[in-house]
Amino acid sequence: MTFVEGPVTVTVPATSANLGPGYDSLGLALDLRDELTGEILTSEGLEVTVEGAGExxxxxxxxxxxxxxMRAAFEVIGKQPPGLRLHCRNRIPHARGMGSSSAAIIGGLVLARALVxxxxxxxxxxxxFRTAAEIEGxxxxxxxxxxxxxxxxxxxDASPTGSATHCFAVRTAVDPRISVVVFVPVVGVETKTVRGLLPETVPHADAAADAxxxxxxxxxxSDAPEHLYRATRDFLHQEYRRPAMPESLALVDELRADGVAAIVSGAGPTVLAFSSGVESAETTKLAARCPAGWTCHSLNVDIDGVRIL
Structure with a gap:
């Protein structure tokens, strides 16, 4: 087993989970990417530099x-490098519900694999994928x-091979007419904090409606974006999280009152609104509604996932 000479670079997209009713199950990749460059050192040591988000x-x-x-990947592969150099160019905001931790995990695992x-x-x-899910939870x-x-x-609950749990993922089509606008607040929230606001049980009617x-x-x-407004109505988690992100839920309420398919992105506090093309008049109007001090991005759906450059 040998390590690859020279640096390797991977890029990995931001993501938005839940998408309204799809709590802990639905996810969408967005064309806002972190870039990670790794290199094996012949001498012992670890060098990490960060620019952008989290710097x-x-x-x-x-x-x-x-x-x-990366260490987890090397452990599975069966060999840790003597030394490691890592540089992160981060564009995905941290603690905003846009999958920065998942990008770090997937990027690190794929980068380490590519270095062997x-x-x-x-x-x-x-x-x-299973290792990534275990790290992320x-x-x-x-x-x-x-x-x-x-x-x-x-x-x-159990996999055919007898392990305690078995993760699965199915990728399905996305209508090419669909894009998104994300509204990113100045202050983030911790996923653990907002998860703690959720009740242990919900009414059966709410669960049925959410399904x-x-x-x-x-x-x-997939191919019927005209139904996105109705389809993004959530009954399970967003309202319970309002105390942790009142400004975000107020923006969701305001946008939905005008017929916009708006949701909280992941655990929040970023708000995501579905639109029809990053350069469309609809997207321009949506972006103009960004609250003062917040950051707005008009993004395509990323269809590639993690990539090695």
Whole structure:
């Protein structure tokens, strides 16, 4: 087993999970990418540099999420490098519900695999995806980050091979007319915090309504975008999270009152609104509604997922 000489660069997209009713199951890759460059050093040591999102705040040691993910990949492959150099160019906002942690995990795993000659023969795609889901804790964001496009992901109670859980992901079509506008607040929230606001049980009627909207959302994203407004109505999680992000839910309410298919992106507080093309008049009007101080991005759906450059 040998390491690849010279640096390797991968890019990985932002993601939006839940998409309204698809709690912990639906995810969409967005064309806003982090870029990670790794290199094996012949001498011992770890060098980590970061530019962009997280610069000056994320750790630059073994606790860095990309480094931890790379170590996990090397562990599966069966060989740790003597030394490692990593540079991260981050465009995905942190703690905003846009999948920055999933991008770090998928990017780190794929980068490490690419730094080992024949690494894909040992760490195949299924194993890599399962490892990513284990690190993240759930598969709904790592699935679109890895596979691209629109994914439906989840976990079985037991796999055919006898392991405790088995993650799955199915990629399905996205209508090419669909784009999104994301409104990113200045201050983020921690996923753990907003998950703590959710009740242990919900009314049966709400669960049934959410299941119906989730099914409709799959159809709407595939080839019926005219149904996106109805399909993005959530009954399970967004309203319970309002105390942690009142401005975000107020923007969702305002946009939906005008017929816009708007949702909280992932755990929030970013708001995502579906539109019809990044250069369309509809998108321009939506972007103009960005609250003062927030950042707005008009984005296509990313169909590629993680890429090695």
């Amino acid at each position: 000056g705040s994320v750790p630059l040691d073994e606790s860095h999420l990309v480094v931890r993910s 000659a024949g690494g894909e023969l040992i760490l195949d795609d299924d194993t890599l 759930h598969p709904d964001n790592v699935a679109p980050a890895f596979y691209g496009g629109f994914t439906i992901a989840g976990e079985d 119906g909207r989730s099914a409709l959302l799959v159809a709407a994203l």
